[in-house]
Amino acid sequence: MTTYNNLVLLGFSLILVLPFLSNAQLSDSFYTKTCPSVLDIVKSNVRSAINRDKRMGASLLRLFFHDCFVSGCDAGVLLDDNLPTIDSEKNARPNRNSIRGFELIDKIKDAVDKACPGPIVSCSDILAITARDSVVELGGPSWSVLLGRRDARTANRNDAENLPSPFADLPELIKNFSDKGFTAKEMVVLSGAHSVGVARCVLFRDHLYNGTNIENLVATARKSKCPSNGQDDNLSSMDHQSPNRFGNNYFQALVNRRGLLHSDQELFNGGSTDDMVRVYSKDSDKFYTDFANAMIKLGNVKPLTLAQGEIRKNCRKLN
Structure with missing residues (x-):
């Protein structure tokens, strides 16, 4: 991207983000003290994965969208079935045979938790970072990812059934x-x-x-x-x-x-x-x-913060 575009993107991003910060309490410096290496770890893993499989970038971007567009950016899409508690969003009609990349998210989560034991970094934040890094690796724009989300304690398969349809007018x-x-x-x-x-x-x-x-x-x-x-x-x-x-x-x-x-x-x-x-x-x-600003807004859809949710040790199941 050009220097001009970076400056414009930053300005527009700040304008867009300010109304959300008071509610979402997210910050681009959330892990500066608790896990300063998280961005480098995610970036390195995303780059390696895309080098091996060019489709993976689009898959990670899609995974983030299918998470946020259901009940908000809460990593609900990553949960496996555990009936009667969890009816996985993975089984919803728009997600079956459609979303992938779960093994890569597991790998990134393991690497981040090894560097920053706790766990410290949520699965939902990892999804947000991988989406941005995927776009950059494929030649698109960058943006400042706001962090501090926590992970949902449930999935919402019913809402996942209503994701935008490829057949829609x-x-x-x-x-x-x-x-x-x-x-x-x-x-x-x-x-x-x-x-x-x-x-x-x-x-x-x-x-x-x-x-x-x-x-x-x-x-x-x-x-x-x-x-x-x-x-x-x-x-x-x-x-x-x-x-x-x-x-x-x-x-x-x-x-x-x-x-x-x-x-x-x-x-x-x-x-x-x-x-x-x-x-x-x-x-x-x-x-x-405009895409970068829209992605920032997408990442601010109903995030769980503070005492809401949890930080999962395993992105596929509850603690």
């Missing part, structure tokens, strides 16, 4: 995000995370074969990996030109009617968000700045 998407406190503009910019990662055939087949808002040449190329019947688990890159580069290529694809998911192309389909998509397709610096 624009009004439904706007309502999904509005219900969580996000504007339509923030919904559009957060959707830019789909510049990286992959999707299963079952999630975009209908868009390929029955949709009217996808470019024919692109649809034809995609069909080779997603036949009209079967092969539901076949994977296709969200962006077929630069699948491992985080950038405004996602919005450029939408303008050219190359969105892989129905919900993606709905952002540029003659509706109220078309102009936003056009702006981001032409201005990567603005996308980076």
